[in-house]
Amino acid sequence: MDPSYYFYNLEDWNGTDDLDLQGFWPGNGAISHVSIWGRDDGGPPPQETPEPGMLLLLAAGLAGLGLARRRRI
Incomplete structure (x- = not known):
């Protein structure tokens, strides 16, 4: 028996x-x-997902700002 294909408009x-x-x-x-x-x-178009390196850079920058602020106080 040959395979059959059925197509439906959904x-x-x-x-x-x-x-x-x-x-x-x-x-x-x-x-x-x-x-x-x-x-x-x-x-x-679908939105692009940030790369892990970019997120790591952002996290490092925020951590640096937090440490700099902590040293001032």
């Missing part, structure tokens, strides 16, 4: 409703894999 699916995947091959098997993917709708 544009109106809210992401929480159940999907009923039954009756594709009555009496002959079941679904083995389901893939759900999206497409680019032209929305805003």
